Amino acid sequence: MGKQPGVMFYFDLRPCLERFTLEEQGTLFRAILDYGQLGIVPAFTGSLGVAWDFIQPRLDRDRERYEQLVQQRIQAAQNRWSKEPAQQSDASACERMPTTTTRTNSNTAPTQDSTAPAAAAAAVEACGSVENFTWPKHLSWGGAPP
Secondary structure (H helix, E strand, C coil): CCCCCCCCCHHHHHHHHCCCHHHHHHHHHHHHHHHHHHHHCCCCCCCHHHHHHHHHHHHHHHCCCCCCCCHHHHHHHHHHHHHHHHCCCCCCCCCCCCCCCCCCCCCCCCCCCCCCCCHHHHHHHHCCCCCCCCCCCCCCCCCCCC
């Protein structure tokens, strides 16, 4: 008891409820909630006891169906996750996905790339100086760089 988030009220209960006073309806309503949430069985006599004899089995069936559904979903999740280790890891599932994270494009502080200074120096040497640099035609927009 207590795992289920609530209880169902069915429309076919309405004719039964209309035979009771508002006070008796409230008493029955509270008893249904107490039974569904806490498992407390009311000690009704008379007409409330007769109504309860028809309501309690329905509440029990609904609770059993709910527990079966929860167990099915737990089993389905366990089956799904038990297959994961047998599959490839996420990084090796695609040949274009890098398997190393030493060079990433992220918002964290950049790591020192040992090839970047050498590549920059080689580019400056090829042009002679930064002032003599010209934009490649495929990157040019027709004017001087901004």
